[in-house]
Amino acid sequence: MNEETFDKLEEIQQNEFIKAAIDRVGAGVVISDPEQEDNPMIYCNKGFEDLTGYKAEEILGKNCRFLQGEDTSSQMVDKIRKGLSNYENVLVELKNYKKDGTMFWNELQIFPVYIQQMDQNFFVGVQRDVSQRREQQELIGHYLSEVKRLSTPIVPLEEGISVLPLVGTFDEERLNEMLDSVSHHVKESKEDFLIIDMSAVHAYNEAVHMGIYQMNQLLDLMGTTLIITGIKPSFAIQSAPYADFSELSLQSYASVKQALNAVRGR
Ligand SMILES: Cc1cc2nc3c(=O)[nH]c(=O)nc-3n(C[C@H](O)[C@H](O)[C@H](O)COP(=O)(O)O)c2cc1C
Structure with a gap:
């Protein structure tokens, strides 16, 4: 095995290792390429497939906005758009929809990553389903206003x-x-x-x-x-x-x- 082949193999093995590790993260992880038309997703991990119900092959090449729907806050989408256009970190919570139409609260973090070898920027997005926390907060809010009303x-x-x-x-x-x-x-x-x-x-x-x-x-x-x-x-x-x-x-x-x-x- 020559040195170049060995390096390649090592790189692939390393990539496989990283891929396996990212797949095990208990959250969605996606990468998008802002140099392509409409900033499409070029990678998603298994956590993203599990969270949304979509398979990678159905969605790679699309912009992530396909998760949005009727009740998604346009203010939050504006915030994302503004953050991305300035290459800034973004943290929002917004309503998204799974493949079967179920709504979930997505705690979405996006950050720009510059890859020196490729002299290119990418965006990494991390999605967490925080529906349970939101439901609890809403319940607490409801009870608090009930206590206030009763007082x-x-x-x-x-x-x-x-x-x-x-x-x-x-x-x-x-x-x-x-x-x-x-x-x-x-x-x-x-x-x-x-x-x-x-x-x-x-x-x-x-x-x-x-x-x-x-x-x-x-x-x-x-x-x-x-x-x-x-x-x-x-x-x-x-x-x-x-x-x-x-x-x-x-x-x-x-x-x-x-x-x-x-x-x-x-
Ligand atoms: C890496 C990355 C991940 C994203 N993930 C989501 C997501 O999970 N849910 C969502 O509603 N929008 C997500 N977005 C935001 C949309 O892709 C899009 O940028 C946003 O809707 C604002 O642009 P638009 O006004 O052109 O739709 C993501 C964007 C990037 C770059």
Whole structure:
């Protein structure tokens, strides 16, 4: 065996070794050639075939956009196009479709690779199916918004009167959510009175004081009267540094029952 043949054989064996290694990567790996018309795929590993259901011979020579479909974000595709045109690394998550039409979330990484011996640039793309993670994130998001919704339970008592029992602890985020859902509710149902019952609030912090103050201003603008019930005597003293309640015409009663009687007898 002459030296050149030996070198060739070694190169092939090395390539085979690399190919076998890349095939075992638990992700899709593709290489595209941007010097050819429409940047076609010139290589894909077994991970890509397993992920997408396509065989290499069906897809080599095509641009990778065949994985996109109806619900693929055009913003993400724009981001890829922009990245590729500048020969920059790209990292996106977008909806792609397998051969059988099943949608999957593709965490796609693309990076340019310059091969010196060939004096040519290629792109390497790595695809990971992150559908499970996305589903979990969506589920968490759903439950979080459900918890938020449940933490501002506005209960209609009778025509034009609703009560909002405050429970738990308050911070700025919860205060903003509360203001949001109250303004939404009042806009929809055009309440005359909103009773905020504070008997289950044990500690008055800045968010509670600011919440009442801002709620009063908001409801005033919307033509709804705010009534506070279950307030503890310490509230007025503690609120002094945060908000001046003296100028507000807040109606306050010991209990929701008393407030209802007063409103009914108006
Ligand atoms: C190496 C490489 C791998 C790619 N892999 C995917 C892929 O898995 N899914 C996808 O939607 N797009 C993929 N693309 C992006 C598309 O091929 C194409 O660049 C993109 O749709 C933007 O171009 P267009 O607006 O001409 O379609 C890949 C691109 C390259 C260069």
